[in-house]
Amino acid sequence: MDDMIQMDDTKQYIIIKFDSEQYGINIEYIDNIVRLQAITRVPHTQSYFVGIINLRGEIIPVMSMRAKFNLPDKETTNASRILILKMEGNAKIGILVDEVKEVVTLSEESIEKTSVESSDIKAYLSGVGKYNDTLISILNIGAVIADIDNE
Amino acid sequence: MDISQYLDIFIDETKEHLQTLNDQVLILEAEPENIDTVNEIFRAAHSLKGMAGTMGFKRMQKLTHNMENVFSEVRNGKLNVNADMVDIVFKCLDAIEGYLNSIIETSDEGTEDNDELIGLLEAAMEQVSSEPAPAAAPAAEEKAEEKAAPAESGDKRKFLSIPIADFEKNAMTEAKEKGMNVYGATVYIQESCLLKAARAFLVFKNLDGKGEIIKSVPTVQDIEDERFEFDFSMFIITDKSIDEIKHAIESVSEIEEAVIEAYEIPDAVQETVAADDSPAGEEEKKTEAKGKAKTESSDKKAHAKGSKPVVNRSVRVDIEKLDDLMNQVSELIIAKNGLVSVAGDSASQDQSFNEQIEYLERITTSLHESVMKVRMVPIESVVNRFPRMIRDLSKKLNKEMELIMTGEDTELDRTVIDEIGDPLMHMLRNAADHGLESTIDRLKIGKPQVGTIRLDAYQDGNNVTIEVTDDGGGVDVEKIKRKAVEKGNLTQEQADALTDKEAIDLLFAPAFSTAEKISDVSGRGVGLDVVKNKIEGLGGDVEVSTKLGEGTTFIVRLPLTLAIIQALMVDVGGEKYALPLNSIVTVEEIQDEDIKYVHTKEVINLRGSVIPLVRLSDVLDIEPSEATEDVETGENGLIVVIVKKGDKQAGLVIDKLLGQQEIVIKPLGKYIRVPKMISGATILGNGEIALIIDSNVLV
Numbered sequence: 001m002d003d004m005i006q007m008d009d010t011k012q013y014i015i016i017k018f019d020s021e022q023y024g025i026n027i028e029y030i031d032n033i034v035r036l037q038a039i040t041r042v043p044h045t046q047s048y049f050v051g052i053i054n055l056r057g058e059i060i061p062v063m064s065m066r067a068k069f070n071l072p073d074k075e076t077t078n079a080s081r082i083l084i085l086k087m088e089g090n091a092k093i094g095i096l097v098d099e100v101k102e103v104v105t106l107s108e109e110s111i112e113k114t115s116v117e118s119s120d121i122k123a124y125l126s127g128v129g130k131y132n133d134t135l136i137s138i139l140n141i142g143a144v145i146a147d148i149d150n151e
Numbered sequence: 152m153d154i155s156q157y158l159d160i161f162i163d164e165t166k167e168h169l170q171t172l173n174d175q176v177l178i179l180e181a182e183p184e185n186i187d188t189v190n191e192i193f194r195a196a197h198s199l200k201g202m203a204g205t206m207g208f209k210r211m212q213k214l215t216h217n218m219e220n221v222f223s224e225v226r227n228g229k230l231n232v233n234a235d236m237v238d239i240v241f242k243c244l245d246a247i248e249g250y251l252n253s254i255i256e257t258s259d260e261g262t263e264d265n266d267e268l269i270g271l272l273e274a275a276m277e278q279v280s281s282e283p284a285p286a287a288a289p290a291a292e293e294k295a296e297e298k299a300a301p302a303e304s305g306d307k308r309k310f311l312s313i314p315i316a317d318f319e320k321n322a323m324t325e326a327k328e329k330g331m332n333v334y335g336a337t338v339y340i341q342e343s344c345l346l347k348a349a350r351a352f353l354v355f356k357n358l359d360g361k362g363e364i365i366k367s368v369p370t371v372q373d374i375e376d377e378r379f380e381f382d383f384s385m386f387i388i389t390d391k392s393i394d395e396i397k398h399a400i401e402s403v404s405e406i407e408e409a410v411i412e413a414y415e416i417p418d419a420v421q422e423t424v425a426a427d428d429s430p431a432g433e434e435e436k437k438t439e440a441k442g443k444a445k446t447e448s449s450d451k452k453a454h455a456k457g458s459k460p461v462v463n464r465s466v467r468v469d470i471e472k473l474d475d476l477m478n479q480v481s482e483l484i485i486a487k488n489g490l491v492s493v494a495g496d497s498a499s500q501d502q503s504f505n506e507q508i509e510y511l512e513r514i515t516t517s518l519h520e521s522v523m524k525v526r527m528v529p530i531e532s533v534v535n536r537f538p539r540m541i542r543d544l545s546k547k548l549n550k551e552m553e554l555i556m557t558g559e560d561t562e563l564d565r566t567v568i569d570e571i572g573d574p575l576m577h578m579l580r581n582a583a584d585h586g587l588e589s590t591i592d593r594l595k596i597g598k599p600q601v602g603t604i605r606l607d608a609y610q611d612g613n614n615v616t617i618e619v620t621d622d623g624g625g626v627d628v629e630k631i632k633r634k635a636v637e638k639g640n641l642t643q644e645q646a647d648a649l650t651d652k653e654a655i656d657l658l659f660a661p662a663f664s665t666a667e668k669i670s671d672v673s674g675r676g677v678g679l680d681v682v683k684n685k686i687e688g689l690g691g692d693v694e695v696s697t698k699l700g701e702g703t704t705f706i707v708r709l710p711l712t713l714a715i716i717q718a719l720m721v722d723v724g725g726e727k728y729a730l731p732l733n734s735i736v737t738v739e740e741i742q743d744e745d746i747k748y749v750h751t752k753e754v755i756n757l758r759g760s761v762i763p764l765v766r767l768s769d770v771l772d773i774e775p776s777e778a779t780e781d782v783e784t785g786e787n788g789l790i791v792v793i794v795k796k797g798d799k800q801a802g803l804v805i806d807k808l809l810g811q812q813e814i815v816i817k818p819l820g821k822y823i824r825v826p827k828m829i830s831g832a833t834i835l836g837n838g839e840i841a842l843i844i845d846s847n848v849l850v
Contacts, residue, residue: 061820087821145822
């Protein structure tokens with residue numbers, strides 16, 4: 001496997017899938033991936049937060065990637081997952097995604113810093129990577145989370 | 152030597168000593184003759200000097216050394232305490248605090264030499280030689296002698312001055328007849344010794360096998376409790392030689408010297424003869440003995456008064472470790488709740504299983520209580536700096552005032568204690584500056600010249616109440632309204648429509664001050680709103696009651712603890728919520744027809760008081776499900792939880808009561824926006840999350 005050869009300029013990404021598009025999240029941010037579980041609604045909060053979950057005694061807010069990216073709503077399925085991201089200061093946040101596909105290793109060169117012309121997600125992309133003939137949009141998680149604070 | 156590891160201890164202990172000094176100097180200001188206080192100050196100053204020296208803080212050491220010298224003279228009666236001196240000492244304490252703060256921040260004492268203060272202290276010392284306080288002169292000399300004895304070559308045989316009771320005399324005579332030796336000994340411990348009691352104990356232990364100690368001064372008990380200076384005396388009956396005994400004593404480390412010699416038993420005849428021969432000497436002995444007895448008894452008095460217990464059976468623990476422990480106990484309670492709910496669900500009602508569950512419940516509850524108790528700190532640690540503050544304010548504002556504090560031993564959780572200091576300080580400053588009238592005005596209206604500020608703390612159920620009261624002019628409601636209109640906070644009409652209570656609440660509005668002129672004590676209008684925010688942030692509330700001309704009381708209510716609370720679990724539209732038990736008054740069942748309308752708002756009349764209704768399903772944005780409709784229409788009634796905030800009440804409409812439970816409060820995480828009415832979340836036994844409703848926001 002190519003991820004055995006960890007070069008300085010390669011990074012591992014978790015690939016998540018919305019409809020037909022694939023997005024990559026730098027694995028350094030990932031604390032955990034959990035199956036969908038009971039989510040407790042929080043009243044009067046940001047519209048894209050679906051609520052809070054109990055992760056082994058810790059309460060973690062969960063936001064819906066679809067809602068955040070203004071994608072059309074979709075029922076959760078058996079494939080739905082919550083990615084627990086660990087941000088600075090050990091603060092955790094969960095993101096609800098349709099499906100987690102795999103972990104890939106991409107080298108810096110294979111990621112093009114050009115922006116893709118598509119919807120609102122654009123602002124949160126740091127580039128597009130190519131992996132086995134498929135295109136993967138690399139999410140700038142820092143920007144996504146920073147955007148929450150601004151509201 | 153690497154001293155950095157001792158820095159924390161040094162800082163803690165310096166703080167303690169500074170606090171002691173502040174307290175005691177305040178007492179001294181009121182009672183300049185109080186010798187206990189002088190001793191206490193001397194000891195604290197001495198310890199400070201020693202510690203600063205060990206840590207290599209030379210400037211701090213120099214200042215404390217000079218301070219110690221002054222008090223040494225006061226103790227010897229050569230110097231009288233006066234107002235100027237107290238002022239200088241307070242300035243020194245501030246300077247030491249300055250050093251300490253610098254040390255806390257940079258691990259260095261800084262470069263401030265405080266030469267001026269040292270000069271003042273030295274000037275105070277000069278008075279000793281130029282004008283020895285005449286009134287206290289005789290007593291002074293006597294004491295000076297006593298003090299000088301160990302240092303100079305004077306008579307070190309202190310045991311000579313110990314009064315001997317008849318039975319002791321008999322024992323000695325008997326022993327001598329049997330050919331035993333009777334020795335008198337006075338043991339001097341090095342002044343740098345930190346564990347005097349332990350050294351003294353070793354001395355006694357070494358002597359144990361060698362002879363019998365028939366008397367010691369101070370008593371063995373007092374020595375064990377470290378209630379002695381740097382020497383103690385005793386009589387020993389032994390068959391060993393003087394050298395052997397002397398060696399046994401001096402083999403203990405940190406013993407400076409043991410003065411020991413054969414003791415001549417003073418018999419009755421001898422005594423009268425001696426009285427004839429040298430009346431002066433005998434008298435001296437007597438007075439000295441008396442002096443000793445006096446200091447001894449006063450020592451005891453001081454002890455009984457509850458001054459710091461000498462032997463402190465306590466351990467310093469890092470607060471982080473306690474927080475960890477607390478978290479683990481929280482986890483344990485959640486796990487226990489999980490077990491309880493499994494036990495409740497399972498059909499197999501095994502008797503012994505349930506018994507064990509109950510047992511576990513009892514243990515976790517008492518474990519929780521114990522951990523909470525460990526985290527509880529008396530508010531004393533916060534309020535003990537206030538007397539000094541009021542004294543300074545009194546001078547600064549030129550108003551006479553006194554602070555009376557009660558309930559300093561009331562305990563609060565550490566996390567609350569850490570936050571409550573500033574708001575309390577602010578309220579006290581407010582009372583001193585705005586509350587109390589000037590001394591002249593007070594005299595004019597026939598009030599006592601000295602204004603009184605009270606700080607009363609007491610526990611009230613699951614809350615702690617702290618009241619700050621002044622007997623000043625009270626809050627002028629009309630003045631507040633006028634001010635509010637002037638500042639544009641309100642229109643004239645709005646102001647006229649305000650009730651007195653609403654007007655007083657304006658005091659807590661941001662940037663609102665009624666003080667005519669702005670002083671650097673208070674009056675800038677940043678303050679009471681900050682106070683209110685802080686207290687509400689701690690889950691408490693603050694209220695004012697005032698009577699024009701008679702005074703004002705600020706009432707602060709705080710929860711005992713923040714982490715684990717008792718709550719009533721309720722169901723609203725199929726969602727579970729927790730209501731903190733301490734704000735609940737009663738739970739009522741209300742019929743639909745009992746609901747009345749005031750200004751289109753729903754209210755109920757409950758035993759004479761009109762209480763507004765709050766439908767939780769509305770404020771929590773819960774879509775009414777069919778189930779809830781059923782409950783309401785089916786029983787033709789509502790379940791209403793009556794909650795209170797101060798003396799205001801509200802009725803929260805819920806669907807179902809689920810029972811009382813101990814819950815652990817958890818934050819909701821950093822990113823999610825939480826409405827004000829939600830104070831946190833808790834994890835239930837089955838892993839579900841319930842939000843905690845802060846009913847204070849809804850009342």
